[in-house]
Amino acid sequence: MQAYPPALIHHFFSGRTWIEGAALDQLAEMSRLPGVSEIAAFPDLHPGKYGATGVALASERLLPLLVGNDIGCGMSLFQLDLPPHKLKIDKAAERLRQLEAEEIGNPALLLEEAGLPTSLAPDALGTIGGGNHFCELQAIDALAEGGVATGLDGHALYLLVHSGSRSLGAAFFSEAVDAHPDLAAGLLPGSQGAVTWLANHDRCVAWASLNRRLIAARAAAALRADLRLVADVPHNLVRSSGRAFVHYKGAAAVTPGELAPIAGSRASLSYVVCPTADVSRSLGGISHGAGRKYDRASMHGRAGRNRSEREQLLRNAWGGIAICDDRALVIEEAAAAYKDAGQVVADLENEKLVSVLASFRPLVTFKKAVDEAEVEQRRRKPKYRREGGRGRERY
Protein backbone atom coordinates (compact mmCIF):
# COMPACT_ATOMS: atom_id res chain seq x y z
CA MET A 1 0.00 0.00 0.00
CA GLN A 2 1.22 3.43 -0.93
CA ALA A 3 2.20 5.62 1.97
CA TYR A 4 0.87 9.17 1.97
CA PRO A 5 2.13 12.01 4.14
CA PRO A 6 -0.54 12.89 6.73
CA ALA A 7 -2.81 15.72 5.67
CA LEU A 8 -2.71 19.23 7.10
CA ILE A 9 -5.32 19.70 9.81
CA HIS A 10 -6.65 23.23 10.26
CA HIS A 11 -8.58 24.00 13.46
CA PHE A 12 -11.22 26.70 13.22
CA PHE A 13 -12.08 26.69 16.91
CA SER A 14 -10.75 28.37 20.04
CA GLY A 15 -9.78 27.08 23.47
CA ARG A 16 -13.13 28.34 24.72
CA THR A 17 -14.98 25.64 22.80
CA TRP A 18 -15.32 22.14 24.26
CA ILE A 19 -13.78 19.59 21.90
CA GLU A 20 -13.83 15.92 22.85
CA GLY A 21 -10.44 14.17 22.76
CA ALA A 22 -11.92 11.23 20.84
CA ALA A 23 -12.86 13.61 18.02
CA LEU A 24 -9.28 14.91 17.80
CA ASP A 25 -8.03 11.30 17.68
CA GLN A 26 -10.44 10.65 14.82
CA LEU A 27 -9.13 13.75 13.01
CA ALA A 28 -5.60 12.34 13.20
CA GLU A 29 -6.83 9.01 11.82
CA MET A 30 -8.66 10.76 9.01
CA SER A 31 -5.50 12.69 8.10
CA ARG A 32 -3.81 9.35 7.36
CA LEU A 33 -6.54 8.05 5.03
CA PRO A 34 -5.26 7.49 1.48
CA GLY A 35 -5.30 10.53 -0.76
CA VAL A 36 -6.27 13.06 1.94
CA SER A 37 -4.45 16.38 1.54
CA GLU A 38 -6.21 18.81 3.87
CA ILE A 39 -8.77 18.85 6.68
CA ALA A 40 -10.73 21.73 8.18
CA ALA A 41 -12.24 21.09 11.62
CA PHE A 42 -15.00 23.33 12.97
CA PRO A 43 -16.12 24.19 16.53
CA ASP A 44 -19.10 21.80 16.42
CA LEU A 45 -16.60 18.94 16.00
CA HIS A 46 -17.60 15.70 17.79
CA PRO A 47 -16.93 11.97 17.37
CA GLY A 48 -18.79 10.08 14.65
CA LYS A 49 -19.06 6.52 13.40
CA TYR A 50 -16.58 6.63 10.50
CA GLY A 51 -14.69 9.72 11.58
CA ALA A 52 -15.29 13.04 13.28
CA THR A 53 -18.35 15.12 12.43
CA GLY A 54 -17.90 18.86 11.87
CA VAL A 55 -15.23 18.44 9.21
CA ALA A 56 -14.43 19.36 5.61
CA LEU A 57 -11.85 17.04 4.09
CA ALA A 58 -10.11 17.21 0.71
CA SER A 59 -8.97 13.97 -0.86
CA GLU A 60 -8.06 12.79 -4.34
CA ARG A 61 -10.05 9.65 -3.53
CA LEU A 62 -13.78 9.51 -2.95
CA LEU A 63 -14.54 8.45 0.64
CA PRO A 64 -18.26 7.55 0.87
CA LEU A 65 -17.95 6.31 4.47
CA LEU A 66 -17.12 9.84 5.59
CA VAL A 67 -20.31 11.25 4.09
CA GLY A 68 -22.26 8.43 5.73
CA ASN A 69 -25.79 7.29 5.12
CA ASP A 70 -27.69 10.57 5.26
CA ILE A 71 -26.32 11.83 1.96
CA GLY A 72 -27.58 15.35 1.23
CA CYS A 73 -28.71 16.14 4.77
CA GLY A 74 -28.86 19.87 5.40
CA MET A 75 -30.60 22.94 6.84
CA SER A 76 -33.13 25.10 5.06
CA LEU A 77 -34.58 28.35 6.39
CA PHE A 78 -37.89 29.84 5.27
CA GLN A 79 -39.58 33.12 6.11
CA LEU A 80 -43.32 33.00 6.86
CA ASP A 81 -45.80 35.79 6.22
CA LEU A 82 -46.88 35.59 9.86
CA PRO A 83 -45.93 38.13 12.52
CA PRO A 84 -44.57 36.79 15.83
CA HIS A 85 -46.71 39.07 17.99
CA LYS A 86 -49.89 37.30 16.89
CA LEU A 87 -48.51 33.84 17.55
CA LYS A 88 -50.22 31.62 20.09
CA ILE A 89 -47.63 28.96 20.76
CA ASP A 90 -50.07 26.28 21.95
CA LYS A 91 -52.30 26.81 18.93
CA ALA A 92 -49.33 26.70 16.54
CA ALA A 93 -48.07 23.51 18.20
CA GLU A 94 -51.49 21.91 17.89
CA ARG A 95 -51.49 22.71 14.18
CA LEU A 96 -47.88 21.67 13.58
CA ARG A 97 -48.62 18.33 15.22
CA GLN A 98 -50.57 17.53 12.03
CA LEU A 99 -47.62 18.55 9.80
CA GLU A 100 -47.00 15.17 8.22
CA ALA A 101 -50.71 14.71 7.48
CA GLU A 102 -50.76 17.82 5.23
CA GLU A 103 -51.02 17.29 1.47
CA ILE A 104 -47.77 17.64 -0.46
CA GLY A 105 -49.19 17.34 -3.98
CA ASN A 106 -48.32 14.68 -6.53
CA PRO A 107 -44.96 13.16 -5.50
CA ALA A 108 -44.18 11.91 -9.01
CA LEU A 109 -44.73 15.39 -10.40
CA LEU A 110 -42.65 17.01 -7.66
CA LEU A 111 -39.80 14.59 -8.34
CA GLU A 112 -40.03 15.23 -12.07
CA GLU A 113 -39.93 18.99 -11.52
CA ALA A 114 -36.79 18.49 -9.44
CA GLY A 115 -35.22 16.53 -12.31
CA LEU A 116 -35.41 13.26 -10.36
CA PRO A 117 -36.76 9.83 -11.34
CA THR A 118 -40.43 9.55 -10.33
CA SER A 119 -39.68 6.23 -8.60
CA LEU A 120 -37.26 7.82 -6.10
CA ALA A 121 -38.78 7.17 -2.64
CA PRO A 122 -41.96 9.18 -3.43
CA ASP A 123 -43.69 8.09 -0.22
CA ALA A 124 -40.91 9.43 2.01
CA LEU A 125 -41.10 12.96 0.59
CA GLY A 126 -42.07 15.59 3.14
CA THR A 127 -41.09 13.47 6.16
CA ILE A 128 -38.65 14.66 8.79
CA GLY A 129 -37.17 11.40 10.10
CA GLY A 130 -35.52 10.91 13.48
CA GLY A 131 -32.31 11.64 15.33
CA ASN A 132 -31.39 15.32 15.30
CA HIS A 133 -33.83 16.18 12.52
CA PHE A 134 -36.59 18.73 13.12
CA CYS A 135 -38.82 21.42 11.73
CA GLU A 136 -38.75 24.44 14.01
CA LEU A 137 -40.85 27.58 14.14
CA GLN A 138 -38.61 30.49 15.14
CA ALA A 139 -38.62 34.24 15.72
CA ILE A 140 -35.69 36.58 15.33
CA ASP A 141 -34.04 37.31 18.67
CA ALA A 142 -31.42 39.82 17.49
CA LEU A 143 -30.88 41.28 14.04
CA ALA A 144 -27.63 42.88 12.86
CA GLU A 145 -27.62 45.72 10.33
CA GLY A 146 -26.21 43.33 7.77
CA GLY A 147 -29.21 41.06 8.37
CA VAL A 148 -31.70 43.81 7.55
CA ALA A 149 -29.84 44.45 4.30
CA THR A 150 -30.31 40.81 3.24
CA GLY A 151 -34.08 40.96 3.75
CA LEU A 152 -34.29 39.28 7.16
CA ASP A 153 -37.31 40.70 8.96
CA GLY A 154 -37.59 40.95 12.73
CA HIS A 155 -41.38 41.10 12.37
CA ALA A 156 -41.70 37.72 10.66
CA LEU A 157 -41.71 34.12 11.82
CA TYR A 158 -39.32 31.58 10.32
CA LEU A 159 -39.09 27.84 9.78
CA LEU A 160 -35.77 26.06 10.11
CA VAL A 161 -35.85 22.55 8.63
CA HIS A 162 -33.11 20.00 9.30
CA SER A 163 -33.59 16.79 7.34
CA GLY A 164 -31.98 14.64 4.71
CA SER A 165 -32.51 11.86 2.21
CA ARG A 166 -34.29 9.43 4.60
CA SER A 167 -34.16 5.81 3.44
CA LEU A 168 -32.78 6.80 0.04
CA GLY A 169 -29.29 7.81 1.19
CA ALA A 170 -29.20 4.84 3.56
CA ALA A 171 -29.93 2.48 0.66
CA PHE A 172 -27.17 3.94 -1.54
CA PHE A 173 -24.78 3.88 1.41
CA SER A 174 -25.25 0.18 2.12
CA GLU A 175 -25.15 -0.53 -1.61
CA ALA A 176 -21.66 1.00 -1.72
CA VAL A 177 -20.60 -0.84 1.44
CA ASP A 178 -21.74 -4.17 -0.05
CA ALA A 179 -20.14 -3.51 -3.45
CA HIS A 180 -16.73 -2.44 -2.09
CA PRO A 181 -15.19 -4.53 0.71
CA ASP A 182 -12.34 -2.01 0.95
CA LEU A 183 -14.51 1.11 0.89
CA ALA A 184 -12.49 2.67 3.74
CA ALA A 185 -9.56 3.00 1.31
CA GLY A 186 -11.73 5.12 -0.97
CA LEU A 187 -12.81 5.01 -4.60
CA LEU A 188 -10.55 6.22 -7.40
CA PRO A 189 -11.83 9.10 -9.57
CA GLY A 190 -13.38 7.81 -12.78
CA SER A 191 -13.80 4.27 -11.44
CA GLN A 192 -17.17 2.59 -11.90
CA GLY A 193 -17.71 2.62 -8.14
CA ALA A 194 -17.00 6.35 -7.91
CA VAL A 195 -19.20 7.20 -10.90
CA THR A 196 -22.10 5.17 -9.50
CA TRP A 197 -21.81 6.60 -5.98
CA LEU A 198 -21.52 10.18 -7.27
CA ALA A 199 -24.65 9.79 -9.42
CA ASN A 200 -26.57 8.41 -6.42
CA HIS A 201 -25.12 11.19 -4.25
CA ASP A 202 -26.32 13.92 -6.61
CA ARG A 203 -29.82 12.48 -6.53
CA CYS A 204 -29.76 12.36 -2.73
CA VAL A 205 -28.65 15.99 -2.49
CA ALA A 206 -31.49 17.10 -4.79
CA TRP A 207 -34.02 14.80 -3.07
CA ALA A 208 -33.07 16.03 0.41
CA SER A 209 -33.38 19.67 -0.67
CA LEU A 210 -36.83 18.95 -2.14
CA ASN A 211 -37.72 17.09 1.04
CA ARG A 212 -36.89 20.10 3.22
CA ARG A 213 -38.94 22.36 0.96
CA LEU A 214 -41.92 20.00 1.22
CA ILE A 215 -41.59 19.72 5.01
CA ALA A 216 -41.65 23.53 5.19
CA ALA A 217 -44.61 23.68 2.78
CA ARG A 218 -46.49 21.23 5.01
CA ALA A 219 -45.67 23.27 8.11
CA ALA A 220 -46.72 26.50 6.40
CA ALA A 221 -49.99 24.87 5.29
CA ALA A 222 -50.62 23.65 8.84
CA LEU A 223 -50.07 27.24 10.06
CA ARG A 224 -52.16 28.72 7.21
CA ALA A 225 -49.15 30.75 6.09
CA ASP A 226 -47.18 31.46 2.95
CA LEU A 227 -43.41 31.06 2.83
CA ARG A 228 -40.25 32.12 1.02
CA LEU A 229 -36.93 30.30 0.90
CA VAL A 230 -34.12 32.18 2.64
CA ALA A 231 -31.32 29.61 2.65
CA ASP A 232 -30.78 25.97 1.69
CA VAL A 233 -27.41 24.56 2.74
CA PRO A 234 -26.40 20.87 2.76
CA HIS A 235 -23.84 19.54 5.24
CA ASN A 236 -23.40 15.84 4.34
CA LEU A 237 -22.05 15.69 0.81
CA VAL A 238 -19.10 15.83 -1.57
CA ARG A 239 -18.13 18.65 -3.90
CA SER A 240 -15.53 18.38 -6.64
CA SER A 241 -12.81 21.01 -6.49
CA GLY A 242 -10.22 20.69 -9.22
CA ARG A 243 -8.62 17.31 -8.75
CA ALA A 244 -9.88 16.87 -5.19
CA PHE A 245 -13.15 15.76 -3.70
CA VAL A 246 -14.10 17.92 -0.75
CA HIS A 247 -16.13 15.86 1.72
CA TYR A 248 -18.42 17.72 4.11
CA LYS A 249 -19.44 15.71 7.18
CA GLY A 250 -21.63 17.75 9.46
CA ALA A 251 -20.06 20.84 7.94
CA ALA A 252 -22.13 23.31 5.90
CA ALA A 253 -20.88 23.60 2.31
CA VAL A 254 -21.20 27.33 1.73
CA THR A 255 -20.61 30.03 -0.86
CA PRO A 256 -19.28 33.46 0.20
CA GLY A 257 -22.17 35.92 0.43
CA GLU A 258 -24.92 33.27 0.52
CA LEU A 259 -26.76 33.00 3.84
CA ALA A 260 -26.26 29.88 5.94
CA PRO A 261 -28.25 28.70 8.98
CA ILE A 262 -26.41 27.35 12.02
CA ALA A 263 -28.76 25.38 14.23
CA GLY A 264 -28.82 25.77 17.99
CA SER A 265 -30.40 23.12 20.16
CA ARG A 266 -34.01 22.48 21.20
CA ALA A 267 -33.60 25.18 23.83
CA SER A 268 -30.94 27.56 22.55
CA LEU A 269 -30.61 30.14 19.83
CA SER A 270 -29.93 29.36 16.17
CA TYR A 271 -28.07 31.76 13.86
CA VAL A 272 -27.94 32.93 10.29
CA VAL A 273 -24.50 33.89 9.09
CA CYS A 274 -22.96 35.26 5.93
CA PRO A 275 -19.82 33.33 4.91
CA THR A 276 -16.87 35.54 3.93
CA ALA A 277 -14.37 35.03 1.10
CA ASP A 278 -12.09 33.55 3.79
CA VAL A 279 -14.02 30.26 3.66
CA SER A 280 -11.55 29.30 0.92
CA ARG A 281 -9.20 28.69 3.90
CA SER A 282 -11.67 26.19 5.38
CA LEU A 283 -12.34 24.24 2.16
CA GLY A 284 -15.62 26.13 1.68
CA GLY A 285 -17.01 24.80 4.94
CA ILE A 286 -18.35 26.20 8.21
CA SER A 287 -20.20 24.69 11.19
CA HIS A 288 -23.72 23.43 10.64
CA GLY A 289 -24.93 23.52 14.22
CA ALA A 290 -24.04 23.46 17.89
CA GLY A 291 -22.52 19.97 17.74
CA ARG A 292 -23.08 17.24 20.28
CA LYS A 293 -21.37 17.40 23.67
CA TYR A 294 -22.69 14.02 24.89
CA ASP A 295 -23.53 11.02 22.73
CA ARG A 296 -27.04 9.63 22.64
CA ALA A 297 -26.36 6.63 24.90
CA SER A 298 -24.79 8.69 27.68
CA MET A 299 -27.77 11.07 27.77
CA HIS A 300 -29.89 8.28 29.26
CA GLY A 301 -29.50 8.68 32.99
CA ARG A 302 -28.17 12.20 32.53
CA ALA A 303 -31.48 13.88 31.69
CA GLY A 304 -35.21 13.17 31.81
CA ARG A 305 -35.05 10.48 34.49
CA ASN A 306 -38.65 11.00 35.54
CA ARG A 307 -41.83 12.17 33.91
CA SER A 308 -41.72 15.75 35.17
CA GLU A 309 -38.10 16.14 34.05
CA ARG A 310 -39.03 14.84 30.61
CA GLU A 311 -41.92 17.30 30.43
CA GLN A 312 -39.48 20.09 31.32
CA LEU A 313 -37.27 19.02 28.41
CA LEU A 314 -40.13 19.87 26.05
CA ARG A 315 -40.16 23.51 27.21
CA ASN A 316 -37.64 26.30 26.77
CA ALA A 317 -36.82 29.67 28.29
CA TRP A 318 -38.81 31.62 25.68
CA GLY A 319 -42.10 29.81 26.32
CA GLY A 320 -41.43 27.56 23.35
CA ILE A 321 -42.38 23.90 23.21
CA ALA A 322 -41.19 20.76 21.46
CA ILE A 323 -43.45 18.13 19.93
CA CYS A 324 -41.76 14.80 20.48
CA ASP A 325 -43.80 11.74 21.40
CA ASP A 326 -40.71 9.53 21.44
CA ARG A 327 -39.50 9.41 25.03
CA ALA A 328 -35.96 8.22 24.19
CA LEU A 329 -35.58 10.93 21.57
CA VAL A 330 -36.63 13.63 24.06
CA ILE A 331 -33.72 12.59 26.29
CA GLU A 332 -31.17 12.10 23.51
CA GLU A 333 -31.98 15.49 22.00
CA ALA A 334 -32.11 17.45 25.26
CA ALA A 335 -30.42 20.85 25.06
CA ALA A 336 -27.82 19.61 27.56
CA ALA A 337 -26.57 17.12 24.92
CA TYR A 338 -25.38 20.03 22.76
CA LYS A 339 -22.69 22.66 22.86
CA ASP A 340 -23.55 26.35 22.86
CA ALA A 341 -24.18 27.45 19.29
CA GLY A 342 -23.33 31.01 20.35
CA GLN A 343 -19.77 29.93 21.17
CA VAL A 344 -19.57 28.00 17.89
CA VAL A 345 -20.61 31.12 15.97
CA ALA A 346 -18.20 33.28 18.00
CA ASP A 347 -15.32 31.00 16.98
CA LEU A 348 -16.31 31.14 13.30
CA GLU A 349 -16.56 34.92 13.52
CA ASN A 350 -13.21 35.12 15.28
CA GLU A 351 -11.68 33.06 12.45
CA LYS A 352 -13.21 35.60 10.01
CA LEU A 353 -15.14 32.81 8.25
CA VAL A 354 -18.54 34.44 8.78
CA SER A 355 -20.37 37.54 9.84
CA VAL A 356 -23.41 36.98 12.05
CA LEU A 357 -26.63 38.40 10.64
CA ALA A 358 -29.28 37.26 13.10
CA SER A 359 -30.11 34.96 15.97
CA PHE A 360 -33.38 33.04 16.25
CA ARG A 361 -35.23 31.65 19.26
CA PRO A 362 -37.13 28.35 19.12
CA LEU A 363 -40.91 28.59 19.52
CA VAL A 364 -42.27 25.25 18.34
CA THR A 365 -39.91 22.38 17.55
CA PHE A 366 -41.59 19.56 15.68
CA LYS A 367 -39.65 16.32 15.96
CA LYS A 368 -41.97 13.37 16.07
CA ALA A 369 -45.69 12.87 16.56
CA VAL A 370 -47.16 9.44 17.13
CA ASP A 371 -49.10 8.46 14.09
CA GLU A 372 -52.44 7.45 15.62
CA ALA A 373 -53.59 5.72 12.44
CA GLU A 374 -50.46 3.60 12.42
CA VAL A 375 -50.85 2.74 16.10
CA GLU A 376 -54.43 1.69 15.43
CA GLN A 377 -53.36 -0.51 12.52
CA ARG A 378 -50.71 -2.19 14.65
CA ARG A 379 -53.35 -2.84 17.27
CA ARG A 380 -55.44 -4.66 14.66
CA LYS A 381 -52.51 -6.66 13.28
CA PRO A 382 -50.12 -7.29 16.18
CA LYS A 383 -46.65 -7.72 14.77
CA TYR A 384 -45.45 -10.21 17.36
CA ARG A 385 -48.51 -12.42 17.60
CA ARG A 386 -47.92 -15.76 15.97
CA GLU A 387 -50.23 -18.76 15.41
CA GLY A 388 -47.82 -21.28 16.89
CA GLY A 389 -47.27 -19.15 19.97
CA ARG A 390 -43.50 -18.93 19.42
CA GLY A 391 -41.92 -15.86 20.94
CA ARG A 392 -43.46 -13.45 23.39
CA GLU A 393 -47.00 -12.22 23.11
CA ARG A 394 -47.12 -8.48 23.06
CA TYR A 395 -50.68 -7.97 24.24
Added chain:
DNA sequence: ATGTGC
Protein backbone atom coordinates in the same frame (compact mmCIF):
# COMPACT_ATOMS: atom_id res chain seq x y z
C1' DA B 1 -28.67 8.66 10.23
C1' DT B 2 -32.10 4.16 9.18
C1' DG B 3 -40.11 1.69 8.06
C1' DT B 4 -33.88 1.69 14.24
C1' DG B 5 -37.31 -5.76 13.16
C1' DC B 6 -35.22 -12.79 12.76
